[in-house]
Every structure is written in structure tokens, then in C-alpha cells.
Amino acid sequence: MSEARSLSCDVAIAGGGPVGAALALALHAAGVDVVLLEARDAGNSTQSPHSPPVLRPLALSHGSRLIFERLDVWEALTSLTPIERIHVSQRGRFGRAVLSAAQARVPALGYVTDYWSLVVALDAAVRNSGLEVVRGARVTSIAHDETSARLEFSTSAGIGDCVASLVAVADGNAAPTDVGVRTTDYGQSAITAVVETDAPHGNTAFERFTPEGPLALLPFGSAYALVWTVHSDLAGDLAGIAPEAFLARLQERFGERVRFTEVDSRAAQHLTLRVAERVDSGRAVRIGNAAQALHPVAGQGFNLGLRDAWELAIEVERRGPADPMLPPAYAARRRIDRGGGIAFTDALIRIFSNDFGPLAIARGAGLALLDNLPPAKDFVARRMIFGSRG
Numbered sequence: 001m002s003e004a005r006s007l008s009c010d011v012a013i014a015g016g017g018p019v020g021a022a023l024a025l026a027l028h029a030a031g032v033d034v035v036l037l038e039a040r041d042a043g044n045s046t047q048s049p050h051s052p053p054v055l056r057p058l059a060l061s062h063g064s065r066l067i068f069e070r071l072d073v074w075e076a077l078t079s080l081t082p083i084e085r086i087h088v089s090q091r092g093r094f095g096r097a098v099l100s101a102a103q104a105r106v107p108a109l110g111y112v113t114d115y116w117s118l119v120v121a122l123d124a125a126v127r128n129s130g131l132e133v134v135r136g137a138r139v140t141s142i143a144h145d146e147t148s149a150r151l152e153f154s155t156s157a158g159i160g161d162c163v164a165s166l167v168a169v170a171d172g173n174a175a176p177t178d179v180g181v182r183t184t185d186y187g188q189s190a191i192t193a194v195v196e197t198d199a200p201h202g203n204t205a206f207e208r209f210t211p212e213g214p215l216a217l218l219p220f221g222s223a224y225a226l227v228w229t230v231h232s233d234l235a236g237d238l239a240g241i242a243p244e245a246f247l248a249r250l251q252e253r254f255g256e257r258v259r260f261t262e263v264d265s266r267a268a269q270h271l272t273l274r275v276a277e278r279v280d281s282g283r284a285v286r287i288g289n290a291a292q293a294l295h296p297v298a299g300q301g302f303n304l305g306l307r308d309a310w311e312l313a314i315e316v317e318r319r320g321p322a323d324p325m326l327p328p329a330y331a332a333r334r335r336i337d338r339g340g341g342i343a344f345t346d347a348l349i350r351i352f353s354n355d356f357g358p359l360a361i362a363r364g365a366g367l368a369l370l371d372n373l374p375p376a377k378d379f380v381a382r383r384m385i386f387g388s389r390g
């Protein structure tokens with residue numbers, strides 16, 4: 001059971017989801033005095049801020065693997081399925097591109113897991129590291145002066161506070177702060193599910209663009225994890241209809257390249273793009289979904305958030321947590337990668353989610369060109385693996 005306390009530290013982290021936990025581990029390993037405040041209760045790894053907990057397949061990039069290896073948690077991530085090939089196409093139109101791990105000179109283009117497996121592994125790593133963590137602590141306010149910030153948090157034992165030289169907001173955009181957030185509603189929802197097929201996946205992922213939105217099939221154990229973007233007004237129906245009817249609709253939407261046989265763990269999640277107007281404010285910085293929550297197309301959100309955490313840890317180590325220039329320096333350091341990730345996913349949705357004939361032809365030509373131009377393919381693969389530094 002948590003108890004309400006007065007704490008002080010170099011860096012306080014509001015939110016211990018995968019991004020906040022990764023930052024805490026990186027800072028702790030660098031000898032920084034850190035306190036992690038997480039709203040989920042102790043011992044309850046399945047109490048989601050997006051309750052009830054739903055399947056959320058995550059494709060971790062090779063770049064994320066390198067960060068997790070440096071944090072010493074890669075070995076603890078047990079349920080990972082490598083992606084060796086990604087087949088990109090548009091339904092009913094010409095043009096396709098295949099990206100491969102061999103061409104990108106990496107062991108795998110990505111590794112598929114699910115959100116809650118990742119959370120459980122990171123919670124265990126945080127516990128084993130001995131860093132200070134308060135669970136069941138919901139941050140309710142952040143106040144700043146020139147040199148420090150003070151967070152208030154509520155727990156079942158009452159109100160606590162924490163004074164820190166720097167606050168990292170990693171709450172997935174739930175806590176009140178003084179920074180505005182721009183929201184774009186795509187009118188789309190993601191249907192997530194585990195689907196079985198009549199043939200092994202051979203570690204190939206599919207990203208299929210349709211006028212209604214992208215449909216991703218990710219190798220997931222011996223099955224596929226499905227992330228199917230649909231108009232939001234169809235989502236409830238698709239999440240609830242009989243499995244046979246669902247499989248028929250999915251088959252019709254995906255085409256015949258694979259044959260679907262079973263579906264499990266279906267859920268629907270509304271999708272928006274949320275972008276904080278700035279990532280630094282006073283003695284606070286925002287990372288992960290608290291800075292930008294992207295559309296899941298191309299599996300960029302967590303990978304970008306993990307790079308936020310990693311690059312912030314480097315900046316804290318280099319400058320010291322009390323450096324007055326640390327928040328703006330962090331914001332400047334993340335500007336290109338962050339802007340690139342937001343623009344890339346937003347452009348994919350806008351360019352591919354329509355049936356406008358000339359645009360469909362241009363898209364097809366673009367995919368065909370990509371498939372036949374090794375340097376372009378290399379560029380796209382490395383962009384997806386390493387972000388703007390690829």
C-alpha cells in the first residue's frame with residue numbers, strides 16, 4: 001500500500017507506463033536520483049488508464065531493441081515475434097513494396113509484442129532496480145519556480161508531494177498541465193484482435209491501405225495480431241458481430257493473400273492524433289504519448305516515445321538535472337524526430353485513406369518505385385527503425 005509522503009529528488013516522472021518506466025531505468029542506471037509516480041496500484045499490472053484492458057499489439061523497432069538492450073531489459077521481454085518482411089500494398093490497386101530485414105541489414109525489422117506484456121516486464125525491471133517508485137499515485141498538479149517543480153499526487157493514504165529539479169510528464173496525456181494539446185479526430189477506430197490463418201505467417205507483416213484506413217497484420221506467436229482501421233461508426237458493429245461474420249468482412253477487406261480461420265480478443269479503440277503545443281514548460285518536459293499520441297499506422301508511437309525517454313536521459317546526464325537550459329535543449333533535440341514522426345503518420349492516413357482515382361494511381365506508382373529503388377527502400381526502412389536519425 002502506498003503512503004502519502006513528502007519526497008524530493010533530481011527528476012520526478014509523472015506516469016510509469018512503458019515510456020516513463022524506460023526513462024526511470026535509464027536515469028537510475030546513470031546515477032540520477034529519480035522518483036517514479038504511477039497511477040496504477042502496486043501489483044496490478046492490468047489496471048489500464050484505458051480500462052477495460054484491451055489487446056494492443058506493439059511492433060517494437062530494431063532501434064527500440066537497441067535501447068532496451070542498453071537498459072538491460074531486452075532479455076526479459078519474452079513474448080516477441082520477429083518481423084522479417086513487411087509487405088505494403090493498397091487494396092484493389094496496383095503497386096506494392098516489400099521491405100526486408102536482410103536488405104535493411106538488421107536481424108529483424110521489428111518485434112511484435114502486446115502492450116501489457118511490455119508493461120509487466122518493465123514493472124518488474126523497475127522493481128528489481130531499487131529505484132524509488134510510488135504506485136497508486138495520481139499526479140494532480142505541477143507547479144514551477146525558477147529552479148524546481150513541485151508535484152502533488154493523491155494516493156489511497158492521502159495527498160503527497162514531490163519537489164524535483166526536473167519533472168518528466170509521461171502520463172499518456174492524462175494529467176492537467178499548462179500546455180495546450182492539438183487534437184485531430186480522423187473519425188477512425190482500430191479494431192484489434194488475434195487472427196488465425198490456414199498457413200504459417202513466415203514472420204511476414206502486411207500493411208494494406210484501403211480507402212477506409214490501413215489494415216495491419218503483424219506476426220504474433222503462431223497467429224497474427226490485427227490492427228484494422230475502420231470508420232468509427234462501424235467499429236462497434238465489427239467488434240460485436242459473430243466471429244464468422246467478422247472473418248468474412250475481414251477477408252473481403254484484406255483480399256485473398258492469406259485465408260483467415262479464427263478470431264479472438266476483439267476490441268475497438270477510437271483513434272486521434274494528439275500533439276502537445278510544446279514539450280517544455282518551466283521545469284517540466286513531456287515525453288511519449290504525453291507529448292504526441294500518433295495514429296498506429298506504421299507502428300511509430302511507442303518507438304518515438306522510447307526515443308524521447310532515451311534522448312532525455314542523455315540530456316540530463318550531460319547537463320545535470322538542474323541546468324536552466326535543460327528543458328529547451330531537450331525540446332530542440334527532439335524537434336526533428338518528433339515532427340517527422342507526426343508528419344509521417346498523418347501523411348500516410350491522409351494520402352492513403354481515400355479512393356480518389358488519380359491519387360490511387362500516384363500511390364501505386366510510388367509503391368512500385370519504392371520497391372524497385374533500393375536506396376529509397378533503405379531510407380524508408382531506416383526511417384521506421386531509427387526515426388529521423390536513421
Ligand SMILES: Cc1cc2nc3c(=O)[nH]c(=O)nc-3n(C[C@H](O)[C@H](O)[C@H](O)COP(=O)(O)OP(=O)(O)OC[C@H]3O[C@@H](n4cnc5c(N)ncnc54)[C@H](O)[C@@H]3O)c2cc1C
Pocket residue numbers: 014015016017018019020037038039040048049056057058059060115137138139140170171172173174175190192227269287288289290293294296298299300301302303304305
Ligand atoms: C491500437 C494501437 C496500436 C499501437 N501499435 C503501436 C505499434 O505497433 N508500435 C508503436 O510504437 N506504438 C504503437 N501504439 C502506440 C503506443 O501504444 C503508445 O505510443 C504507448 O503506449 C505510449 O506509452 P506512454 O508510456 O507514453 O503512455 P501510456 O501507455 O498511456 O502510459 C501512461 C502511464 O501513465 C499513468 N498515468 C496516467 N495519468 C497519470 C497521473 N495523473 N499520474 C500518474 N500516472 C498517470 C498511466 O497509468 C499509465 O501507466 C499503438 C497504439 C494503439 C492505440
